[in-house]
Amino acid sequence: MISLYFKHALRDIGKNRFVNAVSIITIALSVIITCSFVLFFINTSEILTLWKKGVRIMAYLYLDVPAEKIPEIQKKISGLYSVEDVRFISKEEAFDVLKEQMKRQSSLLENLKENPLPNAFEIRMIASSQTWEKIENLASQIQSIPQVEEVEYGQRWLARFSYIINLFKLSGYALGILFSVASVFIVANTVRLVLYSRRDEIEIMRLVGASDGFIKVPLYIEGIILGALGGIIGLIVLFTTFISITSNIDQGITSGAFQISFFSYSSMLIILISSMFVGWFGCFLSLKHIIKREL
Amino acid sequence: MNENNENSLIRMFHVYRRYGSKAALFDINLEVFKNEFIFITGPSGAGKSTLLKLLYLGEPASEGQILVDGINLARISRNRIPFLRRKIGIIFQDFKLIHSKTVFENVALVLEAAGKPRQFIQKKVGSVLRAVGMEDKQNSSPLSLSGGEQQRVAIARAVAGDPTIILADEPTGSLDAESASQVTGLLKDFHIRGSTIIVATHDKEFIKKSGGRAVYLKQGRIQPPPA
Numbered sequence: 001m002i003s004l005y006f007k008h009a010l011r012d013i014g015k016n017r018f019v020n021a022v023s024i025i026t027i028a029l030s031v032i033i034t035c036s037f038v039l040f041f042i043n044t045s046e047i048l049t050l051w052k053k054g055v056r057i058m059a060y061l062y063l064d065v066p067a068e069k070i071p072e073i074q075k076k077i078s079g080l081y082s083v084e085d086v087r088f089i090s091k092e093e094a095f096d097v098l099k100e101q102m103k104r105q106s107s108l109l110e111n112l113k114e115n116p117l118p119n120a121f122e123i124r125m126i127a128s129s130q131t132w133e134k135i136e137n138l139a140s141q142i143q144s145i146p147q148v149e150e151v152e153y154g155q156r157w158l159a160r161f162s163y164i165i166n167l168f169k170l171s172g173y174a175l176g177i178l179f180s181v182a183s184v185f186i187v188a189n190t191v192r193l194v195l196y197s198r199r200d201e202i203e204i205m206r207l208v209g210a211s212d213g214f215i216k217v218p219l220y221i222e223g224i225i226l227g228a229l230g231g232i233i234g235l236i237v238l239f240t241t242f243i244s245i246t247s248n249i250d251q252g253i254t255s256g257a258f259q260i261s262f263f264s265y266s267s268m269l270i271i272l273i274s275s276m277f278v279g280w281f282g283c284f285l286s287l288k289h290i291i292k293r294e295l
Numbered sequence: 296m297n298e299n300n301e302n303s304l305i306r307m308f309h310v311y312r313r314y315g316s317k318a319a320l321f322d323i324n325l326e327v328f329k330n331e332f333i334f335i336t337g338p339s340g341a342g343k344s345t346l347l348k349l350l351y352l353g354e355p356a357s358e359g360q361i362l363v364d365g366i367n368l369a370r371i372s373r374n375r376i377p378f379l380r381r382k383i384g385i386i387f388q389d390f391k392l393i394h395s396k397t398v399f400e401n402v403a404l405v406l407e408a409a410g411k412p413r414q415f416i417q418k419k420v421g422s423v424l425r426a427v428g429m430e431d432k433q434n435s436s437p438l439s440l441s442g443g444e445q446q447r448v449a450i451a452r453a454v455a456g457d458p459t460i461i462l463a464d465e466p467t468g469s470l471d472a473e474s475a476s477q478v479t480g481l482l483k484d485f486h487i488r489g490s491t492i493i494v495a496t497h498d499k500e501f502i503k504k505s506g507g508r509a510v511y512l513k514q515g516r517i518q519p520p521p522a
């Protein structure tokens with residue numbers, strides 16, 4: 001019986017190619033749009049958390065600050081709110097690190113008469129308080145210490161970036177919901193169109209003894225097949241676009257620390273099941289509407 | 296209504312069918328017996344098709360009681376209606392073949408809907424199409440068939456499910472004399488094999504040849520036949 005229903009469903013899809021193509025494309029489009037937003041968030045928020053984890057505030061002191069003053073300044077910074085620890089990096093230490101990093105150009109450094117680097121503090125923040133406002137706040141507090149010449153906490157623009165991402169996230173959710181609802185309705189209307197063009201056929205089927213189930217089950221299967229096809233096509237389009245974009249991105253900007261990632265298999269399965277649900281639900285809505293009006 | 300007659304297959308008690316303020320059937324009382332060949336006759340618009348429709352619940356009666364093979368049609372639940380219809384083979388006045396399906400598929404539909412196994416369906420459809428002489432056209436679309444051929448496919452579909460009752464609405468209406476007598480012969484065959492047959496027609500020749508009981512309808516009422 002199930003194979004008969006499948007046969008009927010497939011035959012009906014073949015007979016109404018145009019309307020069914022419209023449904024498949026709609027579902028595919030909503031998968032593409034919703035999922036590309038989700039992909040964007042997943043990857044950008046990954047970058048952000050990675051960068052945030054690495055947030056270190058560097059406070060460089062004036063060159064003429066005497067060494068006796070150092071512990072006092074360190075204490076002052078340690079006392080600031082949300083500071084986890086403060087490490088003093090002497091100019092000598094910094095110079096050694098620099099020399100290590102510039103081994104090949106060591107001749108450059110050897111020509112220097114004196115160490116040009118300032119004494120500095122490296123400040124790490126308590127993980128839970130790493131919001132952009134707090135980072136900025138702390139930075140300006142450190143800046144206001146008179147012996148501090150300059151505060152650097154890199155990626156200042158990240159703050160603005162994360163704000164934009166949050167904005168994107170909201171509009172992404174809204175669009176995702178909008179498109180899913182829209183595809184349910186488009187599928188519902190497509191099925192209704194198909195049913196309307198076949199209402200004589202359905203009427204005849206009833207008159208010769210077909211049960212509601214006999215009429216409905218192939219249509220449900222049809223909806224689920226349309227949903228699955230739309231989901232698969234959407235994922236394929238997404239994946240090929242994803243591959244062509246990521247292969248053009250300079251992996252350098254992600255510092256190799258992490259890989260820009262596509263959906264996992266289980267997420268893809270969820271996407272596929274959701275689009276099948278959309279197909280079925282569209283069918284269900286329009287059948288409820290039509291069957292109710294008949295005897 | 297409670298009096299049980301073993302041979303009674305269909306009983307109508309004080310049945311009315313109204314369309315708005317207009318009534319198509321008035322106070323119909325009719326009993327049809329098992330294996331009867333009965334005609335419903337009368338002028339156009341008398342209510343013949345309407346009477347048949349009430350029997351397969353194409354429409355509900357406005358008033359009165361109808362029993363079909365022990366089922367009270369006024370009280371049947373919606374999900375039992377398909378089972379009622381599988382007891383009844385209907386030859387519609389306008390054939391009602393599905394144009395997007397082949398002849399074979401049209402006939403097979405009845406058996407698929409009844410949940411019959413595939414091999415049985417293959418055999419059965421072949422044999423009923425052979426019986427009506429349409430086995431050569433089984434892959435054609437009904438649209439490519441002549442009126443008489445469509446009529447025969449409609450008959451094949453009506454009998455495919457081995458129904459207890461066959462309802463035929465003007466089965467010879469659009470046919471020439473030769474096709475008409477072919478159809479008459481087919482219906483008689485099924486009658487001999489045990490089906491109960493109800494034919495709505497104004498074909499007097501048909502009635503005379505078959506020699507069954509005839510019920511005369513006029514303006515929605517059962518009346519004595521005109522002299």
Ligand SMILES: Nc1ncnc2c1ncn2[C@@H]1O[C@H](COP(=O)(O)OP(=O)(O)OP(=O)(O)O)[C@@H](O)[C@H]1O
Nearest residue numbers: 314318319337338339340341342343344345346388
């Ligand atoms: N759905 C409907 N709505 C309104 N009136 C209807 C409807 N169906 C039938 N009628 C009316 O009921 C009356 C009986 O119609 P019916 O089709 O039963 O006649 P008939 O005896 O089968 O005629 P014919 O020999 O032409 O087929 C007619 O007057 C018709 O106009």
Ligand SMILES: [Mg+2]
Nearest residue numbers: 343344388464
């Ligand atoms: Mg009629």
